[in-house]
Structures are given as C-alpha cells and as structure tokens.
Amino acid sequence: MARARPTAPDGLRLPRDVTSTLQEQLPAVAERVVETIIAEVPSYSEPFRGRMGRTIESAVRIALGGFLDLASSRRGFDPGTRVESVFEAAYALGQGEARSGRSMDALASAYRVGARTAWRDLAALAVAGGLPAADLARFAELVFDYIDQLSAVSVSGHADELATTGRARQRRLDRLAVTLLTDPDPVVLDRQAEEADWAPPRTLTAVVLPRAQAGGVLGVVDQRTLATQDDAVRAALGSDAAEATVLLVPDADGPGRVALRRALRGRDAVVGPSRPWREARTSCARAVQARAAGLHEDAPGEPVDTEDHLVELVLGADPEALADLRARVLAPLADLRPSTAEKLEATLRSWVLHHGRREEVAADLFVHPQTVRYRMGQLREVYGDRLEDPRTVLELTVALALPR
Known part of the structure; x- marks a missing residue:
C-alpha cells in the first residue's frame, strides 16, 4: 500500500488554541463536506444518504481528525497514530470502488469537492481561532497536500484491486455483454449476471459508436453500463464498423433517454430502442441497422436516435x-x-x-x-x-x- 508523506510543509505546526477550535467543529465540517459531495457528485447522491451517509460522515470526521494530528505535530505521524488508519481506509475505499466496477472518476471528484469545502471551513475557523495570516498559505498547502495523499492512496487501492479481483469481475462483465448480444439464453444470462455481481436493470438501450469515443461516455452514464468491442458481437449483428463499440445503458427510457442523448452530444453515436434487459440484442440490431443505412452520416458528430427514424428503418429494411x-x-x-x-x-x-x-x-x-x-x-x-x-x-x- 502507498504511504503518505508524513511531514507538514515548512514545519507548520498549528497553535494549540487553533487546534482545539478546529477539533470542536469537526462534526459540523464533516457534515458540510458530505452535503456538498451529495449535491455536486451525482454518482454519490444516493449512496451517501441515510445510514450510509452517516457512516461516510463519520469517516470524513476521522479523516479530518487525522489531518489535525498531522498539522499539530512537528514530527508528522508514526504508524501507530490515527493518521495511519485514515490512509488504510483511503486505500480500502479505492479497492471498494474497483470491486463495484466503478472508475476513480467519481471518487476523485469527491476528493476535490471535499478538499474545497474542508479548506473553506477550516480556514475560516483557523483564522477565527487566532492563526496568524502569515501561516494561512502554508495551512492551505497542508490541507490540499493531505487530500492529494489520500487520493493517491485510493488510486493505489483501486489499481491493486483491478489487478486481482477487479480484472476478474471485468472479464465476467465482458462475457455477460457478449452473451446478451449473441446468445441471450435467459438461464445463462441470470447466472452470468449473478457471477459478475451485476444488478440487472429494467431495460437496456444499445449505443453503437466509434471505439475512441466510448470512454468519455462511460464516465457520465449509469455505472452498470456494459461495453463490448468483441468481434463475435459485430459478426453476429452484421456490423460493418470494425472499430465500433457497443454500450448497453441501463434504464435509458423516458427521462433517462433525454439524459442519454444529452451525454452523447458531439459524438457519432446511434441509439437503439429501450428493451427489457434480456432482449438487449434487438436494441443493438436496430442501432446497427441504422448505422448500416448511413443515418449517422446525415449529421456528423451528433447522435442518431432510432426512435426518430422508424419510417426510414422500415422502408430501408429490404x-x-x-x-x-x-x-x-x-x-x-x-x-x-x-x-x-x-x-x-x-x-x-x-x-x-x-x-x-x-x-x-x-x-x-x-x-x-x-x-x-x-x-x-x-x-x-x-x-x-x-x-x-x-x-x-x-x-x-x-x-x-x-x-x-
């Protein structure tokens, strides 16, 4: 596991009165950090509510307490202090994101939002508690350096997890996507979904787009979205796009379809109809048909929704x-x-x-x-x-x- 750099910049050590003031206000600061993350990081808006939110709030409070331990010590910390536990928790948090099939994007955003909120509150409290103005810049450096270290440790945990169980799960998700699009036997699909720890959605919507554009879309759509570039999929569906990627986006019907189309702006994507998740192959087949008909060439760089072109697709079927x-x-x-x-x-x-x-x-x-x-x-x-x-x-x- 990666270790944090233990010393405060330029030997900064917070006065005891300032530390006491900050310690008293840690619960309130932690609460505001969690509230801001819920408001600004959509991926965590639901997981952070309720009992899980209180657990996260406690973890944030412990992390801020570890920061105060570091900021009030000239010698930094040793492995037996609270700070060490904080960094172990950050490592485990990165592992958990990988096990859930998520990238580090959302967690990195949460760290950035948390750092900004924590700095604003801690700085105001520190100044009110008597921190000299000359030390404020070094205090800011310490805050952001501490968050950077936590983030780096989470990245390390995420990478290590992907190197083991995470990669195994991704292989199972890839296999599930191929099965959905080539041989959707219900019994096999249910078993593969369970093996991949993938919660089946109500519907799936196929999106066919160039491989180079898929990564940016995956960062903003539902985290359960499946992606495949498998040759067997393209062969089975008759796609002539050798560099195409197929995304299967959960529950992108109704208001979700509006959000999906918004996420695809500026991309040469073709969107199939929403279908019950075990019937995703039919959604992909229609998207491939639309692509083969050249509908995406009429407005390059803009997504094509097959629901807007049913007449053309019917008349162009033969x-x-x-x-x-x-x-x-x-x-x-x-x-x-x-x-x-x-x-x-x-x-x-x-x-x-x-x-x-x-x-x-x-x-x-x-x-x-x-x-x-x-x-x-x-x-x-x-x-x-x-x-x-x-x-x-x-x-x-x-x-x-x-x-x-």
Missing part, C-alpha cells in the same frame, strides 16, 4: 424490395418524357402524402392549385381507376414515402 415496388407503381409513367415523368412522380408523392388535398399539394410543390389539377388529370389518364383502389394507394404511399 432495399431491393422497395426498389422493385417503386419500379412497379411508377411503371405507368415509364413511356412519358423524363421531365414530365419527374414532375408527375413528385405530384403523385405529394398527393398520397397529403390525402389528395389540392391546396396542400400546391403549397408543398410551390405551384398553383390549377397546376396540381392539370397534373392529376394526366395521372388519372395513365393510372385509370387504380388511383381509387386502396391497395394501390397503399403501395404508392410506401414506395414514394421517402424522396429518392
């Missing part, structure tokens, strides 16, 4: 069938001059989409309503009674729903 249908329904125009056929096709498309309302068709085509009437007369000459046939109208609607 391009050859759509082309055959279009050719068949437009066959009556084949013998006309190309320029005339093009105008009549545009008119026919607008006519079926606007349910034959002449004024709306004219506005859509930027022509006079009389022009629409004339063109529809031409179309009735070549199509005859078929324009009144519901089946023909359906085929025309599907074939012409999207412009070429």
